[in-house]
Amino acid sequence: MGDARKIFMTGATGVVGRALLQRLAGDKRSAGRNMPAVTVLSRNVSAFPESAIRAVHGRISEPEAWLPQLEGCSEFVHMAALTGKARARDFERVNVEGTRSVLEACKRGGVRRFLFVSSIAATYPEHDAYPYGRSKLEAEALVRTSGLEWAIVRPTIVMSRRAKIWHSLESLASLPLVPLFGGGGARIQPIHADDLALGLEAWLQDPTLDRGEYDLGGPEVLTFREFLGRIQRRKRGSARFLPLPGKGAIAMLKHVEKVALPLLPMSAGQLYSFVYDSTARPNALQERFAGSMRNVDAILDDLLKYG
Numbered sequence: 001m002g003d004a005r006k007i008f009m010t011g012a013t014g015v016v017g018r019a020l021l022q023r024l025a026g027d028k029r030s031a032g033r034n035m036p037a038v039t040v041l042s043r044n045v046s047a048f049p050e051s052a053i054r055a056v057h058g059r060i061s062e063p064e065a066w067l068p069q070l071e072g073c074s075e076f077v078h079m080a081a082l083t084g085k086a087r088a089r090d091f092e093r094v095n096v097e098g099t100r101s102v103l104e105a106c107k108r109g110g111v112r113r114f115l116f117v118s119s120i121a122a123t124y125p126e127h128d129a130y131p132y133g134r135s136k137l138e139a140e141a142l143v144r145t146s147g148l149e150w151a152i153v154r155p156t157i158v159m160s161r162r163a164k165i166w167h168s169l170e171s172l173a174s175l176p177l178v179p180l181f182g183g184g185g186a187r188i189q190p191i192h193a194d195d196l197a198l199g200l201e202a203w204l205q206d207p208t209l210d211r212g213e214y215d216l217g218g219p220e221v222l223t224f225r226e227f228l229g230r231i232q233r234r235k236r237g238s239a240r241f242l243p244l245p246g247k248g249a250i251a252m253l254k255h256v257e258k259v260a261l262p263l264l265p266m267s268a269g270q271l272y273s274f275v276y277d278s279t280a281r282p283n284a285l286q287e288r289f290a291g292s293m294r295n296v297d298a299i300l301d302d303l304l305k306y307g
């Protein structure tokens with residue numbers, strides 16, 4: 001028997017979205033037989049040549065164009081977001097106002113259940129120089145008061161061969177002298193994108209997870225320094241570490257980026273995860289999968305499989 005549900009997604013071309021689509025399509029043996037009908041909203045529909053997925057061209061900020069496509073959709077997974085280095089007003093426009101538009105569309109389109117993929121960055125103790133984290137926090141508040149059946153998942157650092165953050169960390173670990181903002185003592189809990197997809201799929205299948213907020217990380221907590229050291233050892237490197245101030249660098253970049261953001265290799269906000277812990281607080285979803293998720297060595301086995 002196939003799955004009769006219709007699911008709508010934003011952000012399906014991203015690292016997390018790709019992993020979720022793959023998860024829903026199932027392994028080759030089931031060949032997508034049980035896959036629910038999935039419609040994705042994207043500015044790049046050519047990324048979806050597969051006929052099993054219906055791709056609708058559009059932007060989250062222009063819901064009138066895709067509202068009719070919501071008909072009959074029971075679940076909405078909102079993953080689209082501006083990430084990386086960008087201006088505060090753009091984070092606000094895409095991540096806050098975009099989420100507001102999407103929620104309004106869901107209400108008008110009769111969607112019942114809404115999953116918001118937020119970020120562990122929303123849990124940092126302050127977001128003074130971190131507009132991305134602030135935008136996720138603000139969007140979460142809109143989701144909670146939307147009147148829909150909602151859930152919020154906050155991934156920690158997501159690892160995949162497609163992830164820009166992975167390539168940045170791999171390059172960082174390969175330097176002869178590795179700069180460690182904040183001394184590298186901040187704790188992280190890397191999660192493989194495929195394991196995150198497992199958690200998102202669980203919400204699709206289990207309405208008892210509604211009205212819940214779930215930090216989601218892998219089974220292992222380690223410091224940034226330890227993580228970079230493990231990457232180094234895998235690559236047979238023996239670099240030394242150069243501890244640098246974290247909060248001081250954030251304060252300095254915060255001022256410089258007002259006039260020179262495009263010229264900077266990173267924004268103040270991108271240093272936050274070197275300063276504050278990015279670990280998942282215990283919750284039902286985390287506990288459900290902690291035993292089966294890949295630990296750091298297994299993640300690195302996968303990411304470094306091809307050199």
Ligand SMILES: NC(=O)c1ccc[n+]([C@@H]2O[C@H](COP(=O)([O-])OP(=O)(O)OC[C@H]3O[C@@H](n4cnc5c(N)ncnc54)[C@H](OP(=O)(O)O)[C@@H]3O)[C@@H](O)[C@H]2O)c1
Pocket residue numbers: 010011012013014015016017041042043044058059060061078079080081082083094098117118119120154155156157158159163165
């Ligand atoms: N990767 C991580 O380490 C991590 C950690 C914590 C939380 N998250 C969250 O997980 C979600 C997915 O992250 P990701 O790493 O998969 O992102 P990603 O690889 O950067 O992809 C971003 C996605 O957002 C879509 N998007 C961006 N702006 C859009 C707009 N204006 N209208 C429509 N779609 C737009 C893009 O779609 P198109 O270009 O196809 O239109 C793309 O699919 C995000 O909400 C992110 O904040 C990620």
